[in-house]
Amino acid sequence: MSMKRPAAAALAAxxxxxxxxxxxxxxxxxxxxxxxxxxxxxxxxxxxxxxxxCGRKLTFEKAPERVVVMNGASVAEVSTLLALGLEDKIVxxxxxxxxxxxxxxxxxxKKLPTGGITLNGAGDIPRExxxxxxxxxxxxxxxxxxxxKNGFATREQLxxxxxxxxxxxxxxDDDPSKMTVADSYQLLRDMGKIxxxxxxxEKLIAESEKKIAAVTGxxxxxxxxxxxxxxxxxxxxxxxxxxxAKGIVNDILAGAGAGAGAxxxxxxxxxxxxxxxxxxxxxxxDVDALVVIDAGGTDAAAYAKQLLKEFPQWPAARTNTYVTLxxxxxxxxxxxLAVKKIAEVLHPDAG
Numbered sequence: 001m002s003m004k005r006p007a008a009a010a011l012a013a014x015x016x017x018x019x020x021x022x023x024x025x026x027x028x029x030x031x032x033x034x035x036x037x038x039x040x041x042x043x044x045x046x047x048x049x050x051x052x053x054c055g056r057k058l059t060f061e062k063a064p065e066r067v068v069v070m071n072g073a074s075v076a077e078v079s080t081l082l083a084l085g086l087e088d089k090i091v092x093x094x095x096x097x098x099x100x101x102x103x104x105x106x107x108x109x110k111k112l113p114t115g116g117i118t119l120n121g122a123g124d125i126p127r128e129x130x131x132x133x134x135x136x137x138x139x140x141x142x143x144x145x146x147x148x149k150n151g152f153a154t155r156e157q158l159x160x161x162x163x164x165x166x167x168x169x170x171x172x173d174d175d176p177s178k179m180t181v182a183d184s185y186q187l188l189r190d191m192g193k194i195x196x197x198x199x200x201x202e203k204l205i206a207e208s209e210k211k212i213a214a215v216t217g218x219x220x221x222x223x224x225x226x227x228x229x230x231x232x233x234x235x236x237x238x239x240x241x242x243x244x245a246k247g248i249v250n251d252i253l254a255g256a257g258a259g260a261g262a263x264x265x266x267x268x269x270x271x272x273x274x275x276x277x278x279x280x281x282x283x284x285x286d287v288d289a290l291v292v293i294d295a296g297g298t299d300a301a302a303y304a305k306q307l308l309k310e311f312p313q314w315p316a317a318r319t320n321t322y323v324t325l326x327x328x329x330x331x332x333x334x335x336x337l338a339v340k341k342i343a344e345v346l347h348p349d350a351g
Contacts, residue, residue: 046196053190054143054172056155058164063195064137068115069093071124072141075100075109076168076331080187081139082108083333084200091115092133094125098296101328101337120151127153135163137194141331142171166190168331177246177273181212181255181335184248188333204333211336212255215343225288225346226265227253228316229329232298238310240277245270249291252335256342262289287314289346290322293329300324321345 044062051058067086069078071094078095081087082105092115100106115133120126124145130138130153138158140146146155146165155165169183169190170176185205192201229244243266244250254261265287269275290307294300304322311317323345328338 054167066091066135067137068135070140070145074141075327077139079332097327099294099326102334126151138165141168142174179248180251184335208336212339224263227262227289228265228287229291231293232300232303234298243275243277245275247273252338255339287316289316292324294326
């Protein structure tokens, strides 16, 4: 997930929250053999590779070996690297969530090296510490992670020490309200190209597309259910200040139904990622289902039940319809899991 900073930093602190073209399609064994032969000849097989990233041309002479993953209120970048089997390339990771729809993912992230960094006030890696890590690739979910005024190493400074810097899809303008599942696939493709594992990336994308298509083909053509998507409150008190209005969650909801699919009940409440919904508006809106997102230290299921009890007029309350999710609702390689879980609750007869 990405969101506007410093709002993202504030949310991360408040909720303990974590919050591209394809490379060669040859097999892993062939890639290894080819790389070894290429290095013997003084050039890694399949390189150099280039890609455009937020107006900057990135060139890689070989696969990066010292990757630093900035926090940025995201787990998309580290999850993508893990999904592609690239965990051994990470020398410092600052992303974490503690929960995941992918079995073993949260524990795998916890085991990654952190670089022993003392983070700055924004909860991320300051300039001198970054340069001291001697990275050859730095990943940031948005351009915020390279702003000098906030104490970060700039893209130019990183380039001067031989490090490429990458900004994830929709992060150039720092506007996650435009994000879709296609951006998750773009992130996979870009990492596949950079690390010469494009075959793995395309396999993951094809599997995700197939699973989403299988769900949407089963749920019928009834009127799309209206869904409220929000974070579990860390205080336990009813809080509608961070209700999702735009962004990748809407694309995921559309994938959880047929045709238009499920719909965000509060999509028109804001032009930005989040809406601040009054209790009065919430009370008079037909909410057919809740999607409550777990954050560190919260109990999403308990919060969902609390809301359903507090707003008995909602159709969701009469049918006890809610879903709890974590990282699959954000930018990253696991969106198909959110689509499947939401569809199973909204359309139980789909099988």
